[in-house]
Structure formats: C-alpha cells, structure tokens
Amino acid sequence: MTVQGATSESAAVREVDALVIGAGQAGLSAAYHLRRRGLAPYTGFVVLDADDAPGGAWAHRSPSLTMATVHGFHDLPDFELPVTDPATPARVAVPGYFAAYEARHALPVVRPVKVLAVHDRPDGRLLVETDSGDWLTRALLNATGTWTRPFLPRYPGRFAGRQLHYADYRGPAEFAGQRVLVVGGGASAIQVLSEVGAVAETVWVTRTPPVYHEGPFTPEFGREVVAKVEERVRAGLPVRSVVSVTGLGPSVAHRRAEELGVLHRRPMFDRLTEHGVAWGEQELAVDAIIWATGFRAELGHLAPLGLRAPGGGIRMDGTRVADDPRIHLLGYGPSASTVGANRAGRAAVNDVVRLLRDAAAPREQALADA
Known part of the structure; x- marks a missing residue:
C-alpha cells in the first residue's frame, strides 16, 4: 500500500522498529522480508521514498532503453516480472512491475518523502529528519541507490558546446x-x-x-566478484563500479x-x-x-552519523555498517546489482530481526520484574 502526499502528519514524530529509505529493488526486497518476518506495516516498519510514484531509478531511465537492451534484471522475491514485450521501454515496464509488487504485498511505502538527515539519539534510536516530519527508528535500512548522484570528473578547460x-x-x-x-x-x-x-x-x-569478460557469468565468477568488492568495503575504501570488477x-x-x-x-x-x-x-x-561516467552512492543524509572511514568509504560487514550495527546499506558495494539487492534485503532483515530481538529482551525482563 502506498500513501501519497504524506505531509499532513508532519507535526508528530512517528516511531517504528525499522525504517527503509528508498523503494527501488533493494528497498522493496527489504520491505518484503520485513513483512514476512512479522513486522507490522506502518507501526513495525515503513518505507520512505523520494519519488512521486513507484519505479526507483528505472522511472528516470532513457526512453530508448528497452527491456531487450537492459543489462540484466532480476525478479523481486516471490513475484516474477510478467512476460513483457522486449520493445517496451524499461522506464515503463519496471515501474509497473514495482507498483504491482507494492500492491501485491501491501508494502507500507510513503511518498514523496525526502530524507534530509539521520541523527543519533541518546536513547539508542535514530532520528530520521524528512521534508514531511520526523521518524524514530531502532534500525535503518538505507536503499537510496546512486541515480540521484551522477559523477562528473573534472578536467581543465571549458567546452562551449x-x-x-x-x-x-x-x-x-x-x-x-x-x-x-x-x-x-x-x-x-x-x-x-x-x-x-x-x-x-x-x-x-x-x-x-x-x-x-569473455566467458559466462557463472556462480563461481559471481562469488569472485563479490569477494573482491567485499574486500574493499571491509577496509573502508570507496566502492568501485561493478564493471571495473566484472568487465x-x-x-x-x-x-x-x-x-x-x-x-x-x-x-x-x-x-x-x-x-x-x-x-x-x-x-x-x-x-x-x-x-557515461557512472554514479556515486547517495549517502549525504547519513553524514551526521560520521560513518566514513579514513580511506573515504564506509567499513562494512556484509550489509551492516561495521561501526554501527543499527544501519544497513543496501545496494552499496557487493549488493549494487539487482540480484545483489535481493540477497542484501534478505540478509539485512535477518540481522535487523536479531537486533530488535536482542534490544527487546532487557525491556521485557524489566517488565517481568516490575
């Protein structure tokens, strides 16, 4: 279920156990697994999306990119992409698929909501500041992708064209x-x-x-690629493009x-x-x-948390930020592909459920002792 124009409740700070930022492939995968693990929509978890409609970055792709020329696309969990005319623009087919997915699984997507900043709180929760009110959460799954941060290298001189x-x-x-x-x-x-x-x-x-890369993209080759990317993010180095590793x-x-x-x-x-x-x-x-020089991860809203390592990247342990287990970065590092995003959503939710369970245990014990 999508809530449009979410501005009327701006005055109150809303609270959830887990909050997902972004409703692209990784964000929807995470939302599916959160719902599957028993978190209630809107009260247990929510998805905040900056776009006006479903589709994520796919909605902004060139009309000339068709489903025949898309460089790889993998289905979301528990719902296959319907058979589509190869000539259909990807910016039409994929947003339609995402919209159907949100409806099929009644996912609590609130849009358009732009996340401005995330701050730490003394009580251990995170304050998510948005352009339509604030949220408090115990776990954050960031799936903001890269499309909104195109990379333009700098070269001397000036071109008039x-x-x-x-x-x-x-x-x-x-x-x-x-x-x-x-x-x-x-x-x-x-x-x-x-x-x-x-x-x-x-x-x-x-x-x-x-x-x-001349040979087939076998599972073994995929594991080698993931291992190379994981080595960099574990060390806190900036993430390289997928093609720089796969060819x-x-x-x-x-x-x-x-x-x-x-x-x-x-x-x-x-x-x-x-x-x-x-x-x-x-x-x-x-x-x-x-x-056509690529994109960088859109993580500026996380700057108040000081997650950057001296090497310029963010040290990761799987999808989890190594220095802050409350925060998961989906679509960052080895999960920066449609198949990687699906796996990352499942892995992150497994960690989040454990985090929430461990955090709830002392509170439940205190109530039992009262």
Whole structure:
C-alpha cells in the first residue's frame, strides 16, 4: 500500500522498529522480508521514498532503453516480472512491475518523502529528519541507490558546446548528424554508443582500456566478484563500479555497437577546449559530450552519523555498517546489482530481526520484574 502526499502528519514524530529509505529493488526486497518476518506495516516498519510514484531509478531511465537492451534484471522475491514485450521501454515496464509488487504485498511505502538527515539519539534510536516530519527508528535500512548522484570528473578547460551526463540522456534522435564524444567504459557508455552511433559520428574515450569478460557469468565468477568488492568495503575504501570488477560482458547493445563499428576506443583527453577536447597539441572538435561516467552512492543524509572511514568509504560487514550495527546499506558495494539487492534485503532483515530481538529482551525482563 502506498500513501501519497504524506505531509499532513508532519507535526508528530512517528516511531517504528525499522525504517527503509528508498523503494527501488533493494528497498522493496527489504520491505518484503520485513513483512514476512512479522513486522507490522506502518507501526513495525515503513518505507520512505523520494519519488512521486513507484519505479526507483528505472522511472528516470532513457526512453530508448528497452527491456531487450537492459543489462540484466532480476525478479523481486516471490513475484516474477510478467512476460513483457522486449520493445517496451524499461522506464515503463519496471515501474509497473514495482507498483504491482507494492500492491501485491501491501508494502507500507510513503511518498514523496525526502530524507534530509539521520541523527543519533541518546536513547539508542535514530532520528530520521524528512521534508514531511520526523521518524524514530531502532534500525535503518538505507536503499537510496546512486541515480540521484551522477559523477562528473573534472578536467581543465571549458567546452562551449553541449555536455550532459548519462542520467540526462533521453535517446539518440537529438544528436543526429553531429559528432558526439562518449566518455566512459561501462555498460551505459556501450548503450549510448550503440544508439547514437546509428545516427551520428561518435568518438569513444575511456580513462583505462576496457576490460572484457569473455566467458559466462557463472556462480563461481559471481562469488569472485563479490569477494573482491567485499574486500574493499571491509577496509573502508570507496566502492568501485561493478564493471571495473566484472568487465564488460556480451549484450544486445554491445553486439549492436560492434556491428556499427563504434567500439574504437581512444585514451582520455588532457583538457577541454572551446570546441572540443585535446590530447597535447592535437585537438578534436565535437558538437556534444555525453559523460557515461557512472554514479556515486547517495549517502549525504547519513553524514551526521560520521560513518566514513579514513580511506573515504564506509567499513562494512556484509550489509551492516561495521561501526554501527543499527544501519544497513543496501545496494552499496557487493549488493549494487539487482540480484545483489535481493540477497542484501534478505540478509539485512535477518540481522535487523536479531537486533530488535536482542534490544527487546532487557525491556521485557524489566517488565517481568516490575
């Protein structure tokens, strides 16, 4: 069940045992498992979502990204994605699926609610400050993802033409007949090249040579990838992109880009110029630059808790923040994929249920002794 326009109860501080921030894949997975473990909707747990409607980041993807070209999608627990026409835009199919999932499991999603900050409380609970009132919770499952924090690297110089991040890319039509520079070595860059390359001249640049994974994505390979990412987050180092660990795999977009002959990578330029980019004395004029340079975890609202390690990341133990077991980060580190998000939701809820049970034991004993 979704509560829309949740602003009328702003005056009172509401209390729950567990609070989920974000209703994307990871947040909905966590909500499903919280409900399955017996926490009551709205009183035991709640999901706060900043968007106006279901869909998470999928609702904001380019209309040109279809279910045929999506780079992997996994079903939510206990409800399969209905058979969908491959030509359907992902921004239509996936939000529809998420909406049906919320309704099917009567999940307590409140939207639109923007979480502004999370503060520690002397009584051991967390105060979640939002634009429509505050909440108190004993456990926090953060599933805010990365879409709202696109990463744009800084380079010297100034380009007078159009620049946009992949988050603002809406398809190839507007670039027809132009020369377009595509920056980035991940799946998003491949998608852009496969689409824009059909209507425009493209130039592809990456900071390092792209790494390709030729073999199948077996369970063993998946475990190796997870282990590499977990090693970094346990040490409190910044999270790397999934592709930097897995390499680029086969996809519809990749095959299309190969057929177009647009996968001729050039090294990263030194600087921006008024009309393009330059490598030393060699300049290339372009009409537009599309930065497919990834995203960073949206965790600014957690800053008051001081979770950052000296290495710049957050030290993790599975999905749990190593220095604060009340807080779980879903979609962070090894759970930053649709299948990883599902597993993370289940694992986090198992920990949260134990935390709540252990916290309740002294209170119950005190009541028994009274």
